[in-house]
Amino acid sequence: MAREARGKKAKRPSYKKVVLSRPGQRDIKLVALGRLLSALGVGTALVSVAHIVGSYWAGESIEQGRWVLPIMAAIVAGAGAFYEIWYGGRAARNEEKRIRHRLLGTVFDSASLPTDEESGLGSGKLITLMTDNAERVTEYRQVYFGATVAAMAIPFVTLAYVAIAIDPVVGLSIMVLCPLIPVLIGAFMSLFRKTSANSRKERGILSGQYLDAIRNLVTIRLLGAGPRTEKHLREQGERNRGAIMKLLAGNQIVIIIMDGLFSLLLICCSAFLTVGRYHAGALDLGEALAVMFLTDLLIEPLVQVAGFFYIGMGGMASERAIGSYLASSSKNNDSTSQGTAITDAGNMAIAARDLEFDYGRGTVLGGIRLDVPRGAKVAIIGRSGAGKSTLLSLLRGSLPLQKGGIAIDGANVNGLGSTEVRKLTASVSQATWLFTGTIADNLRIAAPEATTEEMWEALRKAQVADEIERMAQGIDTYVGEQGVLISGGQAQRISLARALLSGRHILLLDEPTSQVDIESEERIIQAIRELGPEWTLLMVTHRRALLEIADQTWEMKGGVLSPFVTQVGSAQ
Incomplete structure (x- = not known):
């Protein structure tokens, strides 16, 4: 039974492949490339400046040409950062249009429109899929996901450079702490998944109720039900607000723990090891400064954590909702009408x-x-x-x-x-x-x-x-x-x-x-x-x-x- 369950779990559809178009999946990689390019420029500039400062402290003369590399690296870093932001936003809007087009096409091609009883997807929730959920998916995938994957890789690449080019003790010792970042994110994600799902549910209910009120506005006015409808919408709006506040509160807790405590721990450990190796004579001043400067890149993933539980979890939940609808509808749309052929229709x-x-x-x-x-x-x-x-x-x-x-x-x-x-x-x-x-x-x-x-x-x-x-x-x-x-x-x-x-x-x-x-x-x-x-x-x-x-x-x-x-x- 356990083996069968594992087999079924392994065959679950990849909602990313169901929801995102091929250009959308390509755009994720291009955004990640922009983040990596920016980090490469920053790292090169920091190491170059560290060695210049170290040489100056040692009394060596600094040639004017030595500043060309850090300046060029800084330009590359800025270009990479600009490309990531510009291209990510552009890609998100284009993919959002493609997702909406697919959803509309699925609705138009459907053998019958879904009802709440059949699929839990009425017109209000369908509109939520095409508007709020489509926007959240693209903000998560095109803007956030590629940059986050790149940010997770940057500390390991940076420390691998430190271990190979500067000092293996410092590089490998600090690298032991880096896997704690995705582990902690996964733990917090499991802890707050229910809160994120509840926020999405309340938002969908509110959208459906607003749509019903707008479509039946004349009837509501004729029956004098305006105040009651307004009160009902206000109560649902308050429930939606409360669900969002709980999600944001969880987000702030994660930011405090990850960005505050963990980044402080990482910086203190890096400083302690670097200073110790410097006093032991394993590092000169330029190398020690390079390690300390590169600490800025080690906390790169923590910059992304701030948006994970609002952009990340909301985007993943929206992607599951859209993917589930597209996957279930495609079976119906791809199949032809059932029944039996008629041979006696005549004229x-x-x-x-x-x-x-x-x-x-x-x-x-x-x-x-x-x-x-x-x-x-x-x-x-x-x-x-x-x-x-x-x-x-x-x-x-x-x-x-x-x-x-x-x-x-x-x-x-x-x-x-x-x-x-x-x-x-x-x-x-x-x-x-x-x-x-x-x-x-x-x-x-x-x-x-x-x-x-x-x-x-x-x-x-x-x-x-x-x-x-x-x-x-x-x-x-x-x-x-x-x-x-x-x-x-x-x-x-x-x-x-x-x-x-x-x-x-x-x-x-x-x-x-x-x-x-x-x-x-x-x-x-x-x-x-x-x-x-x-x-x-x-x-x-x-x-x-x-x-x-x-x-x-x-x-x-x-x-x-x-x-x-x-x-x-x-x-x-």
Whole structure:
């Protein structure tokens, strides 16, 4: 069992390789190179100055040319330090963009968006990954990690030089103390890991609660829940502040112990050994001064300790969170849709066979069979919770297949990735979402290369062109955040125009008239009625007028789909 556990532990993914791009991993080495170059310049300058001072004390004449080496070394040290800071910051910002791009790509390619119940990763935490966590990872890896690795190596390299070029007793004796630095850092990291994890957790909760409050601001105001929401956010903010203060307090403790006590111990030991060897005649004054001056490089790692428990631990925790999400999502995104292939789809635009789906709370769909002929307008009715929206989600690729098969426009869904499935249909939801920008901006989301005439043609088909023409800016009219500057009926028809402009001729409509006024409903129905035979429509609806223009009507009951045979007037 122990051997098996060790084997499993050895196969844990390297989150650095999962999260960081190849340029990002290269940048770590380049930043470390800048730190080493700076230390080389500093060390060379210090040794040169020490020997000059020693020669001067011994009464030797100092040639002016002897100052060239320390001056040049100081310039190299400054250039290395500047390069480390400049390149590290630049690399961090570039890698941050790459990480966000990967996260967004993972979300867009995902077969279904994660929920809190499924993965503990809701929209608030997802935003935290893309903002705060991405920034922390790059600050840790691109700015801090490479410099820290180099800083850990500098004392050993320095003491190896002392042991070889100056005095082996001093060099090897002091080198014994250096391994205590990473050992103490590891011990403190284990001690404060829980504090760091709690700080990250509270920060994620606060981000999610702020996002919920912003998204539901109108509802909060209408219900008079503003003071309660404010109090709740203030309490969570205080918990977040307390978690950060605990982390910073631990950081200060480490700084006091490491930077204060340990550096003092290291300096005292170096001074004691150097003075002793000088009096014993093993070192001349120049060599003794060189060892004492080089003590500055021995405490190089302690400079990095100050940021370890805030930058280091926070960065590692963020890297694990992002890496875990990318690793788990990539398995889903790289795999194709499951299910069975359909061989009897014929000339159907949509064919579904034996569809079953379960969210883990009981069967939602049980053996669905559906045929939608090309050019047909098919309606599905049923009570709320019957499974209508789940069926549409499977057809448009928002949910992965579990059992059964789907063929859309002659293509079997099983064997296709979620992105390919979504390209087969266009959707119009009952809750219209318009992006901040102009009407043209929202239309071009579906067709980036669409011409002005093509956009107007789609708006005419959606029965909204005449209203937009009366607007002062036409299709360049600004719609506001979530389309608040235009009516709900206009927004829904613009959403329909966007679907028509997409170039996909199979439309999935989810209650397209449920949240609009009567006039807008009539115009949407008229737009759907006038669509030609090149368009295939599958509509989920309760509205009688939409049922009247349907070529077929199906009813969903308890996850089972059957032809609707009752009079239209009695539809649910």
